[in-house]
Amino acid sequence: MEEFNSTAFPTISGDLMSDHFQFSDQDSLPKPDVEILTSNGLRIPAHTGILALVSPVLENVIERPPKHRSSEKTIPIHGVPCEAVSAFIQFLYSSRCSEEELEKYGIHLLALSHVYLVPQLKHRCSKAVGQRLTIENVVDVLQLARLCDSPDLYLKCMRMLSSNFKAVEKTEGWKFMHENDPFLELEILQFIDEAESRKMRARRHREEQRLYMELSEAMECLEHICTEGCTTVGPCDLEPSKKRDPCDKFSICEGLQLLIKHFAICKNRVNGKCSRCKRMWQLLRLHSSICDQTDSCRVPLCRQFKLKMQLEKKGVETLWRLLVKKVASARAMSSLSLPKRKREEPRETMHDHGIRNFRL
Ligand SMILES: [Zn+2]
Numbered sequence: 524m525e526e527f528n529s530t531a532f533p534t535i536s537g538d539l540m541s542d543h544f545q546f547s548d549q550d551s552l553p554k555p556d557v558e559i560l561t562s563n564g565l566r567i568p569a570h571t572g573i574l575a576l577v578s579p580v581l582e583n584v585i586e587r588p589p590k591h592r593s594s595e596k597t598i599p600i601h602g603v604p605c606e607a608v609s610a611f612i613q614f615l616y617s618s619r620c621s622e623e624e625l626e627k628y629g630i631h632l633l634a635l636s637h638v639y640l641v642p643q644l645k646h647r648c649s650k651a652v653g654q655r656l657t658i659e660n661v662v663d664v665l666q667l668a669r670l671c672d673s674p675d676l677y678l679k680c681m682r683m684l685s686s687n688f689k690a691v692e693k694t695e696g697w698k699f700m701h702e703n704d705p706f707l708e709l710e711i712l713q714f715i716d717e718a719e720s721r722k723m724r725a726r727r728h729r730e731e732q733r734l735y736m737e738l739s740e741a742m743e744c745l746e747h748i749c750t751e752g753c754t755t756v757g758p759c760d761l762e763p764s765k766k767r768d769p770c771d772k773f774s775i776c777e778g779l780q781l782l783i784k785h786f787a788i789c790k791n792r793v794n795g796k797c798s799r800c801k802r803m804w805q806l807l808r809l810h811s812s813i814c815d816q817t818d819s820c821r822v823p824l825c826r827q828f829k830l831k832m833q834l835e836k837k838g839v840e841t842l843w844r845l846l847v848k849k850v851a852s853a854r855a856m857s858s859l860s861l862p863k864r865k866r867e868e869p870r871e872t873m874h875d876h877g878i879r880n881f882r883l
């Protein structure tokens with residue numbers, strides 16, 4: 524092998540070089556056999572064995588027969604500041620990179636680690652750049668994340684963009700991108716649009732869950748009023764006792780008691796003109812759909828509804844069955860402190876059913 528003559532080229536300052544080797548035993552390393560050439564003409568002596576070991580891309584470059592190159596062994600790394608190249612080479616030797624270097628050259632190191640396939644450095648840079656994301660640099664970093672195929676950083680940028688869109692729109696980065704990269708602009712706007720509809724779906728889901736939860740609690744109250752009684756309303760075959768204490772869901776329970784009292788005396792109940800009585804009917808029907816006590820249940824009309832439903836089983840609307848299912852599952856979950864459910868939401872809403880407006 525040709526003797527490498529380090530005095531033939533201007534080399535990078537001694538300080539920088541000593542940084543490269545401070546983590547390795549300088550005396551045990553053979554003489555450098557290659558030079559990394561940076562864009563401002565600085566040359567960093569290095570060892571092909573180490574470069575090839577850490578970066579498969581550099582390994583290819585090293586093993587490629589010298590066609591256009593002269594006999595001197597150099598590997599040019601252009602397009603980034605020489606300090607970034609120096610920090611990159613240092614990482615190849617030591618697997619270390621200071622916070623200061625990440626702060627100053629994070630984006631350059633990200634690009635280098637992507638191009639030269641150094642995943643550990645790429646991971647560190649994606650994280651470091653993501654932590655230093657600002658309104659001002661988010662569009663540029665997004666473009667870089669896209670070029671460098673860094674999905675975590677890409678997503679972080681997109682999230683920042685969509686929650687600070689008004690401010691980002693005023694930055695130079697956005698204006699430049701708007702002029703020059705309509706595809707990326709479209710991609711961003713689509714992401715924001717999807718994020719909005721995701722938020723809306725989540726909100727609708729929460730509202731529906733709340734409704735099912737309320738209905739489930741109302742079912743519990745209805746059963747306990749009809750079985751044990753609560754404050755002023757008791758089971759129909761028992762005298763209401765004056766000593767009854769309110770239950771722990773008294774706000775719902777009280778509303779239900781008022782509704783039951785109203786239902787008992789309302790003159791418009793039968794002709795269907797009273798919306799409060801309609802609500803009561805629906806609650807009683809819902810109870811009957813969920814109730815599994817065939818003979819012992821004391822909730823009024825429970826058995827009658829069951830019989831009626833058996834007769835017209837086919838006629839029960841899908842929406843009603845869905846509501847029953849949802850309330851039954853809300854009821855089952857109520858003891859589990861409402862864990863999040865990530866199931867596909869039903870397309871239908873309860874709007875047309877009238878029961879969405881259910882409030883006791
Ligand atoms: Zn109660």
Ligand SMILES: [Zn+2]
Pocket residue numbers: 785786789790791792797798799800801
């Ligand atoms: Zn009424």
Ligand SMILES: [Zn+2]
Pocket residue numbers: 810811814815816820821822825826
């Ligand atoms: Zn029942």
